[in-house]
Amino acid sequence: xxxxxxxxxxxxxxxxxxxxxxxxxxxxxxxxxxxxxxxxxxxxxxxxxxxxxxxxxxxxxxxxxxxxxxxxxxxxxxxxxxxxxxxxxxxxxxxxxxxxxxxxxxxxxxxxxxxxxxxxxxxxxxxxxxxxxxxxxxxxxxxxxxxxxxxxxxxxxxxxxxxxxxxxxxxxxxxxxxxxxxxxxxxxxxxxxxxxxxxxxxxxxxxxxxxxxxxxxxxxxxxxxxxxxxxxxxxxxxxxxxxxxxxxxxxxxxxxxxxxxxxxxxxxxxxxxxxxxxxxxxxxxxxxxxxxxxxx
Amino acid sequence: xxxxxxxxxxxxxxxxxxxxxxxxxxxxxxxxxxxxxxxxxxxxxxxxxxxxxxxxxxxxxxxxxxxxxxxxxxxxxxxxxxxxxxxxxxxxxxxxxxxxxxxxxxxxxxxxxxxxxxxxxxxxxxxxxxxxxxxxxxxxxxxxxxxxxxxxxxxxxxxxxxxxxxxxxxxxxxxxxxxxxxxxxxxxxxxxxxxxxxxxxxxxxxxxxxxxxxxxxxxxxxxxxxxxxxxxxxxxxxxxxxxxxxxxxxxxxxxxxxxxxxxxxxxxxxxxxxxxxxxxxxxxxxxxxxxxxxxx
Numbered sequence: 001x002x003x004x005x006x007x008x009x010x011x012x013x014x015x016x017x018x019x020x021x022x023x024x025x026x027x028x029x030x031x032x033x034x035x036x037x038x039x040x041x042x043x044x045x046x047x048x049x050x051x052x053x054x055x056x057x058x059x060x061x062x063x064x065x066x067x068x069x070x071x072x073x074x075x076x077x078x079x080x081x082x083x084x085x086x087x088x089x090x091x092x093x094x095x096x097x098x099x100x101x102x103x104x105x106x107x108x109x110x111x112x113x114x115x116x117x118x119x120x121x122x123x124x125x126x127x128x129x130x131x132x133x134x135x136x137x138x139x140x141x142x143x144x145x146x147x148x149x150x151x152x153x154x155x156x157x158x159x160x161x162x163x164x165x166x167x168x169x170x171x172x173x174x175x176x177x178x179x180x181x182x183x184x185x186x187x188x189x190x191x192x193x194x195x196x197x198x199x200x201x202x203x204x205x206x207x208x209x210x211x212x213x214x215x216x217x218x219x220x221x222x223x224x225x226x227x228x229x230x231x232x233x234x235x236x237x238x239x240x241x242x243x244x245x246x247x248x249x250x251x252x253x254x255x256x257x258x259x260x261x262x263x264x265x266x267x268x269x270x271x272x273x274x275x276x277x278x279x280x281x282x283x284x285x286x287x288x289x290x291x292x293x294x295x296x
Numbered sequence: 297x298x299x300x301x302x303x304x305x306x307x308x309x310x311x312x313x314x315x316x317x318x319x320x321x322x323x324x325x326x327x328x329x330x331x332x333x334x335x336x337x338x339x340x341x342x343x344x345x346x347x348x349x350x351x352x353x354x355x356x357x358x359x360x361x362x363x364x365x366x367x368x369x370x371x372x373x374x375x376x377x378x379x380x381x382x383x384x385x386x387x388x389x390x391x392x393x394x395x396x397x398x399x400x401x402x403x404x405x406x407x408x409x410x411x412x413x414x415x416x417x418x419x420x421x422x423x424x425x426x427x428x429x430x431x432x433x434x435x436x437x438x439x440x441x442x443x444x445x446x447x448x449x450x451x452x453x454x455x456x457x458x459x460x461x462x463x464x465x466x467x468x469x470x471x472x473x474x475x476x477x478x479x480x481x482x483x484x485x486x487x488x489x490x491x492x493x494x495x496x497x498x499x500x501x502x503x504x505x506x507x508x509x510x511x512x513x514x515x516x517x518x519x520x521x522x523x524x525x526x527x528x529x530x531x532x533x534x535x536x537x538x539x540x541x542x543x544x545x546x547x548x549x550x551x552x553x554x555x556x557x558x559x560x561x562x563x564x565x566x567x568x569x570x571x572x573x574x575x576x577x578x579x580x581x582x583x584x585x586x587x588x589x590x591x592x
Contacts, residue, residue: 124510124512125512125513126512126513126514143512144509144510144512146510183506183507183510184510186497186498186501186507187498187507187508187510187511187512187515188511188512188514188515190494191494191514191515191518191519192514193551193554194490194494194518194551195518195573196554196569196570196573196574197547197550197551197553197554197573198486198487198490198547198550199573199576199577199580200550200553200569200572200573200576201482201543201546201547201549201550202482202483202576203572203573203576204550205482205546208576210479211479211482211483212483212576212579212580212583213440213583214420214440214442214479214480214483215483215484215580215584216420216421216422216439216440216483216484217421217422218422218484218487218488218520218521218524219483219484219487220580220581220584221517221518221520221521222487222490222491222517222518222520222521223487223577223580224514224517224518224577225514225517225518226573226574226576226577227574227577227578227581228514228574229574230567230570230571230573230574231567233570234563234566234567234570237554237558237566238558238561238563238566241558241559241561244558245555245558245559247497248551248555250497250501251493251494251497253497254493254494254496254497254500255489255490255493255544257493257496258489258492258493258533259541259544262533262534262537262540262541263537263541265534265537267530267534270530270533270534271526271527271530273492273496274492274526274529274530275526276496276499277491277492277493277495277496277499277522277526278492278522278523278524278525278526280495280496280498280499280504280508280522281495281519281520281522281523282523283508284495284508284511284516284519285516285523287508287509288511288516
């Protein structure tokens with residue numbers, strides 16, 4: 001059994017799904033949850049996701065050999081600080097934050113000699129629904145988990161976190177912190193901003209009810225991510241500000257190319273852009289089908 | 297039987313699906329197709345979508361009592377011109393173009409005394425795949441079809457086109473030409489531009505293969521429409537230029553609000569925008585579930 005006592009700090013969609021997966025694979029003897037809201041935590045116990053819970057971080061991590069931080073990014077620094085003095089000598093700590101630079105900075109500022117056992121991580125999986133009720137054991141199956149190990153990290157701690165994610169069926173890969181944040185700004189954070197901006201734009205138009213009535217399946221797909229948790233996405237934007245703003249500027253240039261081609265009746269450029277984009281998107285579909293047999 | 301001889305001008309996804317639906321409901325005695333490519337048309341005959349085909353518009357429409365124009369917008373004017381002198385006295389003509397202003401202009405310039413029998417239409421249904429191979433009989437089932445009748449239209453012609461679409465299971469509604477083009481610019485044409493721009497932006501980044509590798513399900517949903525037919529979308533952009541540019545400007549303002557909030561670390565505004573957008577998107581999900589029981 002890989003883990004004796006797993007502490008899930010933040011028992012929501014991601015934390016809950018990880019606990020479910022490890023329990024299902026019988027790789028985890030007991031699970032303790034930490035959260036602020038006893039109603040949610042009681043629900044998590046009732047659902048069999050955790051065995052028990054604590055309302056203080058200190059007692060949640062005290063006897064754990066694996067601690068997973070799965071709360072909004074904004075809370076990272078405070079929670080690492082709060083657990084720091086209660087971590088066991090061999091306890092491994094990891095997180096699931098969607099931006100890694102700010103997490104690593106917080107870890108460096110708070111963890112002291114526990115830093116070698118803190119492995120920054122990010123599972124590329126999710127749903128629009130949040131909360132432990134939405135958690136499922138196969139959330140990470142055939143999905144990528146990115147770890148961004150630090151030069152100070154112990155090989156043993158890295159190995160334990162890698163194994164933990166592999167047990168869930170995930171494909172674990174490693175990136176630099178900066179690489180991760182630049183790539184995720186482009187593939188995830190930017191699309192969320194565009195979806196939020198589009199829905200906000202349409203909702204602000206006169207007769208917006210009428211407008212939404214005529215939206216088709218393409219619109220539904222395109223804007224599904226605008227139903228994601230506002231607080232979580234607020235935290236991600238602030239945490240990954242630099243790379244996100246740069247991705248936004250980059251996007252603006254490409255949108256402007258399209259706009260100018262339309263303004264100038266420049267059929268040749270317009271067709272060239274659309275054809276190039278379709279080719280890239282079709283290529284993406286083919287390679288993601290190779291990687292993951294599950295429906296997108 | 298509603299239709300004796302149906303002429304499908306452009307036997308692709310939309311034209312083919314309409315023919316399939318009408319045949320399945322036994323509301324159409326025979327179907328003749330027109331197209332440029334005999335290989336595609338042979339395929340359409342083989343698939344049972346059409347009975348026969350012609351490589352000239354004139355002979356395709358000659359004995360038809362219903363003519364459906366389902367080719368890219370760019371060809372509308374030329375094809376209406378080419379069929380004009382071969383239309384029967386009672387033949388009803390309709391189209392499926394995604395922008396209506398340019399179609400109506402072309403019809404007014406070419407159709408002369410056939411104009412009362414030309415009913416502009418637009419089924420809000422589609423797939424990324426194009427071509428007759430992708431056509432299915434239930435493509436329009438529980439989807440909206442918008443008709444934008446002209447003051448000159450005959451009541452009888454409008455009734456026939458309405459009935460034709462109702463037979464496919466569609467919910468037929470009427471809008472003004474300008475209303476249609478403004479609404480579709482916002483809900484369909486703009487999202488396609490954003491998806492094309494995003495994919496083009498990512499494909500142009502260094503290590504773009506690496507970048508696409510880490511894209512998750514949200515990205516796949518968001519960019520699915522960038523796999524749509526470039527020629528078709530080129531034509532839509534040019535045809536609906538005015539409303540599309542205005543929707544792009546409107547979107548820009550909303551994206552800028554988000555950008556500025558991120559730049560200024562303005563948590564309050566950021567949370568407010570995301571929360572407002574999520575509320576509108578959740579509301580859209582609820583109302584589209586009410587309208588259409590099929591998955592989005």
